[in-house]
Amino acid sequence: MERTLIILKPDAVQRGLMGTILTRFESKGLKVAAARFTKLDESLLSQHYAEHKERPFYAGLVRFMGESPVLLLVLEGVEAITVCRKMMGKTFGRDAEPGTIRGDFGVSRSYNLIHGSDSPEAAQREIKLFFNAEDIVEWQPAGHTWVYDSEDLQ
Numbered sequence: 001m002e003r004t005l006i007i008l009k010p011d012a013v014q015r016g017l018m019g020t021i022l023t024r025f026e027s028k029g030l031k032v033a034a035a036r037f038t039k040l041d042e043s044l045l046s047q048h049y050a051e052h053k054e055r056p057f058y059a060g061l062v063r064f065m066g067e068s069p070v071l072l073l074v075l076e077g078v079e080a081i082t083v084c085r086k087m088m089g090k091t092f093g094r095d096a097e098p099g100t101i102r103g104d105f106g107v108s109r110s111y112n113l114i115h116g117s118d119s120p121e122a123a124q125r126e127i128k129l130f131f132n133a134e135d136i137v138e139w140q141p142a143g144h145t146w147v148y149d150s151e152d153l154q
Contacts, residue, residue, distance in 0.1 A: 002080040003033060003136075004117045005126040010068035011111040018071050021101055021114065024087060025075055029147035034074035034127075034136045040066055048129055064110070072130050078152050081123055084116045 006025070008018050026032070040048075045062045052058045075084060089096030093106020093113070106113050117123035127136075141147075 001076050001078065002120065002123075003074055003076045003127060004081045004084050004123045005115075005130065006073040006075055006084060006117075007115040008071040008073070009111070009113055009115060010064060010070060011108075012105075012113040013069055013071060015105070017105055017113065020105075022071075022073070024101065025073075025084070028077075028083065028087065030075045030077040030080060030083065031139075031141055031144075032073060033076045033138075034072075034131050036072045036131070036135070037069055038072065039069045042066055044129070048126065060110075074127055074131060074136055078148060081117055081120065085118065088114050088116050 008021055012018060012021060022032075042062060045065050046053070049058060049061060049065075052061065077083060087101060089100025089102035091102070091112055092109045093102045093111075094109075096103035096106065098104060101114055102112055117126050
């Protein structure tokens with residue numbers, strides 16, 4: 001099983017899309033291992049977006065991400081990072097395919113609704129940035145055996 005960090009950004013929160021987006025992930029068979037609704041401060045955001053610090057959009061991104069609460073999630077499943085990124089769609093909503101989160105709900109180049117880790121290394125770093133180890137719950141949904149067959153779990 002692989003874990004990934006998902007952030008439902010301020011635009012998803014303000015538009016009332018949290019439940020709709022979370023339902024998509026759960027319906028796909030991904031398990032919520034941790035969740036927190038919070039407002040992020042500039043210090044934490046500067047750590048999360050450190051790789052973009054020299055880019056022209058950095059200041060606006062940090063400001064935007066701190067303007068409203070976000071929903072932080074740790075999702076778990078087989079190839080969770082790849083699955084979530086496919087479900088999210090291309091970065092900009094008007095470029096994203098219909099059927100993806102951004103393709104169905106986004107049109108902006110600035111407001112793209114959701115962040116998802118792009119690699120196992122990034123997921124590990126990002127999860128530790130936003131969650132303590134004790135925040136992550138080990139559990140098995142009752143229907144888990146109907147999501148993955150034994151070959152998926154090898």
